[in-house]
Amino acid sequence: MRIGELAERAKTSTRTLRYYESRGLLPARRDANGYRTYDEEDLRLLRQIRTLRDFGFDLEETRPFVDCLRAGHPSGDACPASLAVYRRKLAELDGLIGRLTDVRDQVARQLAGAEAEAAPKCEMTG
Numbered sequence: 001m002r003i004g005e006l007a008e009r010a011k012t013s014t015r016t017l018r019y020y021e022s023r024g025l026l027p028a029r030r031d032a033n034g035y036r037t038y039d040e041e042d043l044r045l046l047r048q049i050r051t052l053r054d055f056g057f058d059l060e061e062t063r064p065f066v067d068c069l070r071a072g073h074p075s076g077d078a079c080p081a082s083l084a085v086y087r088r089k090l091a092e093l094d095g096l097i098g099r100l101t102d103v104r105d106q107v108a109r110q111l112a113g114a115e116a117e118a119a120p121k122c123e124m125t126g
Helices: 003-010 014-022 040-054 059-070 080-125
Strands: none
Touching: 003 014, 003 040, 014 040, 040 059, 059 080
């Protein structure tokens, strides 16, 4: 299939596909006329990248998953390098959750203090 069809089926743009190609994530095969050609395996690679990007992985973090698929594994997360990326991402997310929990607790304390301070004033004006 050509780049336009692949972009449509992968729900992305041809510009994105060219970018992935320039980054070595998508193979750069050309037919006799010089047109880029792709197959179902390339669509599978793109779906893996898209899923990971939707989860918040940056583009470089998708590389081990793409390499795993290219190596013939049925799943992009079947290789040790992919598992390592998952572990790093989980640690990163745990850290973010911890920081967000701390901020939430601080905001809740601020709100409780502000409500306690405002309550007597509201009763006096009400």
